Each structure stands twice: as structure tokens, then as C-alpha cells.
Amino acid sequence: MAATLAIPLPAAYRSEDVLDFHRRDSESVAEQVSATSLRKGVMFDGVPVVLEVQIGSQAARCRIDAGGKVGKRLGAVAHDALLNILGLRIDPAPFMQAVRGDALLGAVVQRIPGLRIVQSATVFEALTWAIIGQQINLPFAIALRRTFIQQAGRQHASRLWCYPEAADVARLDLDALTSRKFSRAKAETLLRVARLADSGELSLARDDDPVRAAHALLEVKGIGPWTVNYTLLRGYGYADCSLHGDVAIRTALQRLLGADSKPDLARTEALLARYAPHRTMAAAYLWASLNQPAG
Template sequence: MTVLAPSIALPPDYRSADVLAFHARDAEGLAEQVEDAHLRKAVLLGGVPVLFDVALTPETAACRIAADGELDAKTLTLAQEALRNILALRIDPAPFAVFVRDDPLFGPLVARQPGLRIVQSATVFEALTWAIIGQQINLPFAISLRRTFIQQAGRAHSSGLWCYPEAQDVARLELDTLTSRKFSRAKAETLLRVARMAAEGELQLAQDDDPARAAQALLAIKGIGPWTVNYTLLRGYGYADCSLEGDVAVRGALGRLLGETEKPGLARTQAWLAQYSPHRTMAAAYLWASLSQPTA
């Protein structure tokens, strides 16, 4: 076993409760467990089960990375990047706060929730497959399907937590392994398609990829549309300028913010979000967050 114990200094306005809540969405705690200010998450990296065990204080994240095997230099880098991702340290919210300081709509939202951050998935593959799983279904059902997906393709870490799988693990699945467990045929086919393309090197999913190149490659794949691409860029690459006009919750929040009874259409939402480029990812984050706040 390989054990590392890095300590990460957290920004002064770090919102640990938001990060912990994101990772606690699966109440069964199959691959992530949250207790008080303590987070545990398991993933497969380079074929090795890796556990991230993080204790959060107001100033630091005391981390323990425990791998059931040796981590080579490449996999160690993946582990370090994954840690930054799951702690929401990839996108700095400060530039957006400055950008909208005098904005009549976003200014008050930011003032009410300063320092809002977006949690990334541990890997780009996790972000992509989670986006596919979550297409056009409600969140509780998506979480249930995600749990099934991990159980079918992942492996257990020695700690007992299940690891989110890699492309090679998913590529070995048969179609009926998923369709017999409530996955639609189209969703299952898309998951297997991207897994096999990634496993064979046809689809590159590196964290440091150019977002425009990544978007173009993903859009060329059957079963993947603009919403899935933008969500993958957001959760997987930590891209700061994703346009989420295809997200129903974003459009609902925008209509609510504008005092309208109907959700704005795709074209209008896209045009409205364009004025916040190159910070459209944080705009989406604040629109999502606004749904849990009372209207002014």
C-alpha cells in the first residue's frame, strides 16, 4: 500500500459545507462518505484503488491518500489533480465576484453567498459518465443509477468503499449488464461507447486538454449533445466559461431571477449568459444556488 499525507491550505472564504454536501448526495455512501467535516472518496486511478481521506478545518484540508498498490509518477499526478478537483479548488470564484460586483442581478446573489465554489469530479471520465447518467432524469434516480454503475464496473478499496471505475473497467461490461438494471438502452450504449473509445485511445480525456478540442471531440460522439459536453467541461476540466443554457435548472433559476413565470428558451438563455463570458460557469453555479434561496 502507498500512503501519502499532504496538507492543503484553504482559501479564507472556503465553504467546506458546500463541498461536503456535494459528496454526501448518495445517502448509501457507496463510493463517498461524509461525517461531520470528514470526507472519504474512492476511485480507480491507473488500475489502482485509491482512497482520499480528508479532514477539513477552516484553514486546511488534512489529506490522506491510501492506494492499494504502488503509484507511478503519472498516477500520482492524477491523484493530486483528483484531490484538487474533489475539494473544489480548480475554479477560483474571485474573478466572477469582481466581474459582477455592480451587476443588478448577480451582484446581490454573490453578496449573499460569497466564495461559492464548484466541486469537480475526481477525473474527467467520472465527470463524463456522470453527465451521461444524469441526462434527462431527476437527481435521485441519477444517483441510484450511478450507484449501480459503480457496483457493476468498479472495485472495492481495502477500506470497504467502492471505487469509481475507469474507462477500461466500463469497457468490459455487456450492454444488458446495464439495461437489466434500469439504464435506458440509449444511455447504456453511450456509456459503453465512450468507455471503449477512451480505453482504446480514440478519445483522449486528459485534465489539461484544451477545452475547445475536448468539446469538439465529445460532440462528434453519438449520444452526446451540448449539455453533456458543457457539464463535462465544468465537472471534469474545471473550465470557467461553460454555457449551461441547456440545463433546465439554470433556465428555471434565470426565469425566477428575472421575475418571470416561464423558463426562458434555449436561445434567449444562451444570449443572456453570453454577457458573463468568460465566467459563465460561475454564473451557472450562482443560478443553481439561487433556487435554494428565497426571492428578494
């Protein structure tokens, strides 16, 4: 028996931005998106679950379909994931107030008020997606993600694929990924973090302290600062991530500054530092600025 709940939405909620984030895979392997609704498959404690969301003007009507009774723990985990995928973790208002009149981002924020940061359903999804997307273009990353889900995940009774958990990935062998266009280094890192998380050596609980989580992740071979910051952003909803190593962030800064070249890492870090403790929102607006007219 599926569980249902309603999640209140803030005024002027930008539902189209949220739905666009989830419709990036045109083949709709683990997400199905319409003009006002979303279905997402994800594994929770070994159970294939589909989260169904119908977005209204004041609330999101949600259904948790686990193919049976939804217990208290599963309901809590699913509710947590729903807040993530609806982008309800970080309130954009404090950042908008802080940059009012800012020479670099003030005009961008005025053009896109209320931008929200959509998160992955789980920290493990955020971390593995960050590893998959390292140093490759977005279409190829999405294709690899699709393969990853189909190799390690399971299908819900509705036939929607569910994003895997650490235990699902830990069971894979290296060839399951390298034979399907994953580089050896990327495949090894994915298996390494899955096995560490599955054994309990690496905690990926969303309520972990983000600073401690960052230190723990940096100790894992194959994980660097960009992957850590992206995981903090998409997995933990940490409000002050510095994405100075992100190429798109540097491209956006070059465009806004009217510069001939991208700022280097040190300059980018310094430029972003002015937006602390709201650097995550600054990154979101810089990414969004690339889809806006120049000037």
C-alpha cells in the same frame, strides 16, 4: 504505505458546500462524508484508491490509500483529483468582482460569497455522470450512478467502492446496464465513450484543450451540447461553460427575472453571454440561487 499531504485552502473556504456535494448519495457507496471530512473511492490506472480528506481552517490534510506504496505518477494523479473534489480549480473572486452591482446576479453573489465549483475526481467520472444524469431527476440519477459504480468499479480493501475507469466500463456488456434500469440509449452511450477512451481514440486527459475536447466529444453519438458543457465544467474546470440547455438554469433565471415562464434556449444563451468569460461561475450561482429565499 499510504501517502499524506496538505493542500492549502483559501480564506473563507466554504467547506460545507463542498461536503454537501459529495454527500448526495445517502447510501455512501463511493463517498463517505462527515461534518469535516471526506473519503472518496476512485480507480487510478487499475488501482483502487481511497482519497481521505480532513478539512481544517487553513488546509486540507489528505491521505492517499492505494493499499501499497504510492508512486510518483499515482501521487500526481491523486493530487490532481484532490484539487478537483475540493473545488480548488476555479477562483470565484474574478466573477464576484465582475458582477458587483449586476441587476440579475449581484444580490445572489452577495448572499453566497466565495461559492466554489466542485469537480469530479476525473474527466471520465464527469463525462459518465453527465451521461447518466441526462433528462432524468436527480434521485434517479444518483441511484443509476450507484448501480454503475457497483457494476463496473471495484472495492478498495476498506470496502468502499471506487468509481470505475474507462477500461472497467469497457468490459461490461449492454445487459449489465439495461437490466438495471438504464435505458438502452444511455447504456450504449456509456459503453461507447468507455471503449473509445480505453482504446485511445477519445482523449480524456484533464490538461487537454477544452475547446478541442468539446469538439471531440460532440463527434460521439449520444453526446450533445449539454453533456459536453457539463463535462467541461465538472471534468476540466473550464471557466466559461454555457449551460443554457440546463433546465435548472432556466428555472433560476425565470425566478430571478420574475417571469411567468422559463426563458427559451436562445434567450437563456443571450442572458448567460453577458457573464463571459465567467459563465461557469454564473451557472454555479444560478443553481445555488434555487436554494435561497426569493427576492
